[in-house]
Amino acid sequence: MTDVATDRGPAADELDGVDLEHWGIGTNNSTGISNNKMGMWLFLGSDCLLFGALISTYLLLRHRGTGIGPHDVFDIPFTSVSSFVLLMSSVSMVFAVSSIARGNHPKLRLWLLVTAMLGGVFIAGQVYEFTTFYREGLGYTTNLFSSAFYSLTGFHGVHVSAGIVMLMSLFVMSLTGRLSEERAETVEIVGLYWHFVDVVWVLIFTIVYLIP
Amino acid sequence: MSTATATESAAGQTGHDDEHHDHPSDAQYWKIGGLLAVLTLLEVGTYFITDDPYSHDLAPLLIGSLLALMVIKFIVIISFFMHLKFDNKIFRWVFVSGLVLAVGVYLAVLSTFAYFDQGYEAGLQLLQ
Known part of the structure; x- marks a missing residue:
């Protein structure tokens, strides 16, 4: 010694x-x-390129080809509610982050659960929307618009689903006592990812749905 | 080096002292959430004016407003919810670099396609 x-x-x-x-x-x-936080920011910066590619592809292809177009299938009031739900999930996420910073674990679990549930509602809405579109004759390979649309919104849906898995993992970690105040940054990093997913939807909602 | 000096030196070297300060309070987060909700309502409101902004008489105003609202919401979320306004500036640079690169590259791609549009359309027609 x-x-x-x-x-x-x-x-x-x-x-x-x-x-x-x-x-x-x-x-x-x-x-x-923090290396972890920097890693997440680098990932988000690179993810801008992925969504940039998907959005610009959609912009290029949406009016090309024939058959069903955006005006024939979009249900703006329904998608507006989904968008609002995802936006509110960002608000609940910031409360999850501030709860662990204060060491309030019951509130942390509550807000994590609320955020995951709101994300789940958004995904359920997307599944319903895709199913409806498919029944109306808009399959993935129906035309250029459908391929670009499903690729863009599908990739976003995958991001949201991955976010829900992360949130539920944090919830379980907190329940089992493996998420102390010292690991508050872990919640913050997942929060960054979640807000990014929300902010990408802000772009998609305007560019794809409101300016068809 | 005394303990106090070591602490100050560490803060000066790392720039860590500008992190985690002045984050919004819970009440402010609610207000920001409310602001985002109002902005979303305004966006959706344009749909009830027309579902086809391009064909409307007020097309420039409607499309301009929608794009402006989108940008405001984007900035509010990354500034306050993602703490870019308060965190270390390196994070801002990392994210904005990715964003600017993405916007620049894809504007170039879109411009290229627009420029060669006639040839592209002809190619598509041949394929179909």
Whole structure:
């Protein structure tokens, strides 16, 4: 033990009592920025390119080809409600993040569950919408519009579904006591992903549905 | 180096002191949520004016308003809910870089297709 204490050196002794983790030293890097958080931001930045490709493909193809078009199938009041639900899930997510920052675990679980449920309602709405469109004759390969539309909104739906899995994982971790206040950043990172999914829908709702 | 000096030095080197400060309170989050809901209602309201903004007499106003509302909602969410306004500026740069790259690349693609549109249409007709 004595050797170990000696190996720490005088510089380490001077830092005794300093909350190194608070200042981003030790667990992170020289910038003081969390690697995990930076990783999520890098992922979100690159995901902009994925959705950018899908949106621009949709814009290019929506009026090309023949057959059923956006005006024939879209149900704007229904999609507006879905959009509102997803928007409100972002509000519940910020409360989940602020709950764990305060160490309020019951509220954290409540808001995580609310967020996941709102996400589930959105996905249920999307499944209903896709089913309705299919029954009206708009399959994935019906025309260029349908392929572009299903690809764009389908990819977004997959993102939302992955987000729900993350939220439920956090919920279970919290229930089993594996999500302490020290791991609040994990909830924040999942929150970033969830808000990104919401913000992408803000674009899709306007560009695809409201400006058909 | 005293403990206090070490702490200050660490803060100065890492820039960590500008993180996690001035985040909105719960009441402010509710207000922001309300604002987003109102903006969404305004967006949906345009549908009840017309379901085809391109053909309407007020097309420039309607489409311009929808795009403006979309951009405002986008900025509000990434600034306040994703904390880009309060977090380290590096995160802002990372995200905005991806966003600008995406918008730039796809505007170029769209412009290219628009420029060669006639040839593209002819090709499609041949395929069909």
